[in-house]
Amino acid sequence: MAHEEKYTFNIKYLLGISMVSALGGLLFGYDLVVIGGAKAFYELTFGLTSPEIKGWAVSSCIVGCIIGAMGVGKPADLYGRKRLLILSAVLFFISAVGTGYAPTFTAFVLFRLLGGIGMGIASTLSPMYIAEVSPASLRGRFVALNQMTIVIGILLAQLVNYIILESHPIPQALSDDRTIVSIINDAITVQKKKAEEEKSSAVLTIQTQGLLSEEQAERVASGKFLASLPLSIADPLAINKELQKEKAQVALLHIDGLVQYYDEQLNKTWNGQTGWRIMFVAEALPAFLFFFFMFFVPNSPRWLCRMGRGEKAKGIMATVGGSEYAQTNLESINQTLSSECNKNEFAELFKPKMRKIMIIGIILAIFQQWCGINVVFNYAHDIFKAAGYGVSGVMFNLVIVGATNFLFTIVAMLTIDKLGRRLLILWGSVGLAIAYTLVGFCYYQHLQGVVVLLLVLLAIACFSTTLGPVMWVLISEIFPNRVRGLATSIAVLSLWVANFVLNYTFPIIKDAFNIEVLFWIYAAVCVFGAIFIKYCIPETMGKTLEEIEHELVG
Numbered sequence: 001m002a003h004e005e006k007y008t009f010n011i012k013y014l015l016g017i018s019m020v021s022a023l024g025g026l027l028f029g030y031d032l033v034v035i036g037g038a039k040a041f042y043e044l045t046f047g048l049t050s051p052e053i054k055g056w057a058v059s060s061c062i063v064g065c066i067i068g069a070m071g072v073g074k075p076a077d078l079y080g081r082k083r084l085l086i087l088s089a090v091l092f093f094i095s096a097v098g099t100g101y102a103p104t105f106t107a108f109v110l111f112r113l114l115g116g117i118g119m120g121i122a123s124t125l126s127p128m129y130i131a132e133v134s135p136a137s138l139r140g141r142f143v144a145l146n147q148m149t150i151v152i153g154i155l156l157a158q159l160v161n162y163i164i165l166e167s168h169p170i171p172q173a174l175s176d177d178r179t180i181v182s183i184i185n186d187a188i189t190v191q192k193k194k195a196e197e198e199k200s201s202a203v204l205t206i207q208t209q210g211l212l213s214e215e216q217a218e219r220v221a222s223g224k225f226l227a228s229l230p231l232s233i234a235d236p237l238a239i240n241k242e243l244q245k246e247k248a249q250v251a252l253l254h255i256d257g258l259v260q261y262y263d264e265q266l267n268k269t270w271n272g273q274t275g276w277r278i279m280f281v282a283e284a285l286p287a288f289l290f291f292f293f294m295f296f297v298p299n300s301p302r303w304l305c306r307m308g309r310g311e312k313a314k315g316i317m318a319t320v321g322g323s324e325y326a327q328t329n330l331e332s333i334n335q336t337l338s339s340e341c342n343k344n345e346f347a348e349l350f351k352p353k354m355r356k357i358m359i360i361g362i363i364l365a366i367f368q369q370w371c372g373i374n375v376v377f378n379y380a381h382d383i384f385k386a387a388g389y390g391v392s393g394v395m396f397n398l399v400i401v402g403a404t405n406f407l408f409t410i411v412a413m414l415t416i417d418k419l420g421r422r423l424l425i426l427w428g429s430v431g432l433a434i435a436y437t438l439v440g441f442c443y444y445q446h447l448q449g450v451v452v453l454l455l456v457l458l459a460i461a462c463f464s465t466t467l468g469p470v471m472w473v474l475i476s477e478i479f480p481n482r483v484r485g486l487a488t489s490i491a492v493l494s495l496w497v498a499n500f501v502l503n504y505t506f507p508i509i510k511d512a513f514n515i516e517v518l519f520w521i522y523a524a525v526c527v528f529g530a531i532f533i534k535y536c537i538p539e540t541m542g543k544t545l546e547e548i549e550h551e552l553v554g
Contacts, residue, residue, distance in 0.1 A: 007325045009135055014320060017297045018142050021129045022149040023290040024085055024122030027092045029153025030283050031061065031115050032374070033402075037161025041276035044267040046105040051511045059503040060109045064116020065123065065496035072121045073489030080307075081129040081300050081485075084121055089291035091118030093284050100281035124492040128484065131476035132300040135321060140416040140541060143476050144409070147469030151409045153286075155402030160282050162399050168270035177225060178262040180216050184243075185259055187211055188250050190514075205247040210446045220244065226258070233257045302484075305333045357478055358487060360536055365495035367529040368471040369502055371432055372522030373463045404457045408464035420541040421470045422533065428466025429530035433523045435459035440519035477540045 035042075035058055048054050068088075076084050095115025102108035127146045134142040187206045195204055212220065219225045220243050226236035234254035242248045266272050301313035310330060317326035416424065435458045442452050479487035509518060 007135070007321045009138065009321050009325075010319060014134060014138070014142060015145075017133060018130045018145050019149070020290075020293045020297050021081075021085065021126050022146045023286065023293070024088055024126035025146040025149035026153035026156070027089075027283065027287055027290060028119045028122050028126075029150035030157045030286065031092065031095070031119055031153075033154045034157040034161065034279050034283065035061075035112075037158065037165070038276035038279045040266070041272045042108065044263055044272060045276070046108065048105070051508045055504040055506065055508060057105075057109070057112075059500050061112040061116035061119065062496055062500035062503060064113040064118075065120035066116075066493060066500060067113075068117040068120020069124050069489050069493040069496050070120070071489075072124050073486040076125055076128075076489070077303070077306070077485035080303050081125045081132070082294060082297060085125050085129070086291060086294045088118040088121035088125075089287055089294060091115060091121070092287035093291065096280055096283035096287055100277040100279075120492070120496060123495075124489050127472040127476040128488050129300050131473075132302040132484075133298075133316070133320065135325075137417070139477070140421070140473050141413045143473045144413045144416055144469040147472055148406075148409050148413060151402070151405045151464060151468070155399075155406050156286075157279075157283075158399045158402040161279050164275045164278055165271055168275060170266065170269055170271065173224075173228065174262065174265055174269075176216070176219060177229075178266060180212060180219070180225060181255070181258045181262050183212060183216075184253060185255050188253070188255055191250065204250040206250060207246070208243055208248050209246060229258075229261065233261050301329075302333055305330065310334070354480070354483070354487075358490065360538075361475055361478060361487065361491035362494040363532060364471055364474060364537070365491045366498040367429075367525070367532065368467050369495055369498035370522075370525050371429070371463070371467060371529060372436065372502070372519070372525065373432070373459065373467075374499060374502060400453070401456065401460055404460045405464045405468075408461045409469060412465045412469045415465075416470060416473065417541060420539050421474055422537050422539045424466045425470045425537070426530055426533045428462050428470075429526045429533060431462030431466070432459055433526035433530070435462060436519040436523035436526065440516035440523065443514065443516035443519070474537070474540065478538070 039058070042048075042057070043054060046057075048057060072084055091114055095111050095118060098111030099108060099115065102111055127143050130143050130146060131139055184206070188204075191204055191206050194200075195202075216225075220240050223237065223240050225240055225243075226234075229236045234257055239253055239258075242252045269275075298316045299312070301316045304310070304313035304316070313333075314326045314330050317329055320326075321329075412424070435455055439452065439455045439459070441447075442455065475488060475491050479491075506518070
């Protein structure tokens with residue numbers, strides 16, 4: 001156990017350099033989530049219809065993350081964490097401006113890929129850098145700063161999206177009618193699949209009871225639904241009358257024409273033409289600030305030691321905790337490097353003890369993604385739309401989700417160095433399994449509105465207090481000094497591959513199964529994750545990186 005009570009740490013200095021490095025996390029969070037608010041609009045702009053293309057639009061930046069995480073490990077060990085973080089800031093800036101400008105879907109994807117490379121670099125190096133400059137007794141909460149800035153980035157993206165949307169509000173009648181049309185279309189899609197499977201030749205109908213919320217059903221009954229629909233598309237009165245029957249004939253609802261008409265109307269709005277582009281361009285400002293302030297941040301002292309620049313490293317550590325703290329840590333770092341630093345790093349990863357730590361890191365990274373929380377962020381529009389919310393309601397709910405994420409990340413920062421890493425992520429896994437099971441039950445029972453929102457917030461709270469910040473802390477702690485850059489990049493690469501698979505397959509699986517099945521699958525994953533954590537994850541709280549290395553690898 002590290003004994004650091006005798007040292008006085010320069011908290012302001014530590015907080016300053018950690019917050020600048022953690023700006024990479026803010027951009028990571030913004031870039032990851034901003035697409036959720038723009039989704040309804042860019043899909044119409046670029047004419048995206050198939051589940052595969054929609055999945056590619058969201059997950060294309062994750063391919064960039066994979067490239068960034070795959071390529072950053074060795075350069076980070078050769079050129080340092082600082083230079084690569086500056087490069088990521090440049091990529092974020094270019095991506096923000098380019099995505100907002102993109103005249104074609106191909107250009108949109110290319111700029112998202114570029115931003116993804118920046119995300120891959122930042123998500124690997126920001127927590128690593130903070131871990132390498134922080135004292136053991138403070139490391140958990142300082143590395144958790146990176147998760148804090150990620151959730152600030154998420155909240156910022158959701159606020160920016162909402163403010164832009166509300167600056168030019170979508171007409172309420174358009175929002176309400178388009179939501180109802182979408183619900184009807186989804187119900188018809190399900191019935192068509194059943195008819196195809198059963199090879200039925202009967203007249204296709206949909207059950208109207210329980211299909212719409214009370215407010216939506218009242219809109220239909222009052223004749224307000226489709227009130228402004230041109231007769232050239234369909235007869236509004238006839239459709240309203242048909243929907244008030246116990247079973248409505250699909251052929252009489254003219255759903256294809258309704259979907260096309262309301263999509264065109266939404267696409268003609270200011271948000272459909274301009275607003276969604278500004279959502280992406282707004283990221284350029286924090287990207288520039290990240291680039292500028294990184295020039296005032298010192299190199300990692302552990303990287304400097306690895307490069308043989310011990311005196312420079314000692315000076316930085318002395319600024320952190322005084323000369324005695326610097327001397328003690330310098331000796332400990334050099335002991336872990338002296339006998340191994342010239343060995344082949346890839347060969348090191350395949351040694352039995354090191355292989356065990358790599359497997360733990362990779363599985364933990366994959367689990368953090370496959371627990372399903374990023375689907376809630378990236379596809380929140382679809383989730384809340386399925387729960388009966390219109391475009392404005394979805395955007396407002398996203399802000400609530402972001403605020404919940406932010407508040408419970410603060411809880412994690414206050415507890416991570418008191419309760420420990422292992423206990424927190426174990427609790428989080430169980431909590432997510434319960435929340436997802438209940439969300440799935442709501443969709444199965446056709447429960448809509450605030451109930452679904454509250455359960456989604458419960459899932460967000462569980463993740464933000466546990467798996468969200470703790471995974472990044474553990475990944476930054478468990479790997480030895482001599483291979484930390486390479487090993488961390490492999491673990492983060494695994495995370496982004498898992499993220500890509502999750503986001504790309506969500507619309508495809510959602511198209512093939514009912515949405516409740518998806519949440520039950522994520523609940524099952526969380527149960528298996530809890531079992532893995534209970535029996536395989538070590539506790540690292542309060543130990544120096546060198547002490548952790550000695551215990552895990554020897």
